[in-house]
Amino acid sequence: MAKQLLLTIGLLDTIIFNEARWEDLLKNPSKVASAKIEKRVGLLKEDEQDETARFSPKEKSGKEDDRYMINPHFENLLSKKGHWFLFKKEDQSPYQLGEIIIAIAAHEVRHRIQYRLQVELFSPETVTGNQLLDSIIKSAEKDMSRGWRIINAEDKEKEFDALVIEKITGEIVGAVNSDLGSIAEIIKSTTIDEIKEKIELLQ
Numbered sequence: 001m002a003k004q005l006l007l008t009i010g011l012l013d014t015i016i017f018n019e020a021r022w023e024d025l026l027k028n029p030s031k032v033a034s035a036k037i038e039k040r041v042g043l044l045k046e047d048e049q050d051e052t053a054r055f056s057p058k059e060k061s062g063k064e065d066d067r068y069m070i071n072p073h074f075e076n077l078l079s080k081k082g083h084w085f086l087f088k089k090e091d092q093s094p095y096q097l098g099e100i101i102i103a104i105a106a107h108e109v110r111h112r113i114q115y116r117l118q119v120e121l122f123s124p125e126t127v128t129g130n131q132l133l134d135s136i137i138k139s140a141e142k143d144m145s146r147g148w149r150i151i152n153a154e155d156k157e158k159e160f161d162a163l164v165i166e167k168i169t170g171e172i173v174g175a176v177n178s179d180l181g182s183i184a185e186i187i188k189s190t191t192i193d194e195i196k197e198k199i200e201l202l203q
Ligand SMILES: [Zn+2]
Pocket: 107, 111, 159, 162
C-alpha cells in the first residue's frame, strides 16, 4: 500500500513538475519510476513515525532535492489511527482506500506547489459561491478544530490549504470526467477562482 501511495505521488509530481502527459504515462508507466522520484523517497525518522507521508522542501533539508517521505507502515497507520475512515464524503459515504491514497498524494504534492509557486491559499474564511467547494472548506475547518488533523503543524495556513485540496480530491476522484490529469490541474492551480472553474467543469 505504501508502494501505491509512492507511485501516485510520483505520477502527480511528474505530471505537474515535468509537464508529462497523463495519457503518455499510462501507456508507458516505466517512465514514472524515474531516478528523480526514487531519490526523493526515504524512511521517516523515529519522531515522524505518526505521519503517513510528508513533503520535505529543499529549504529545510539543506542541499538535497525536494523529497517526499512515505512511511513504509502506511497501511498500519491508517487502520491504527483510523482518521481517514472516520471521514465521510459530502454525501456521507465513506472513503474507499484508493480514494484515500490519491487524496493523501494530492495533499503532499500541493505542499510542493505551495513552496515552489506563489499560491493563493484556502483559509477557513474563503467563500467561493460553489456549493461543493464551500462545504468542503467548512468540513476542513471542523476537522482542524476537532484536532483530528495537524495539531502541531508548523504552518497551519499551508496545512489548511493542503487539507482542502486533499478533500477536493477525495470528492472528485470518482467523478465521471476526472482522472489523475484533471486532479493535477487542480493541485497546481495558483488561484482559488481557477480551482473553482476546474471543479465546475467536472460537475
Ligand atoms: Zn500537510
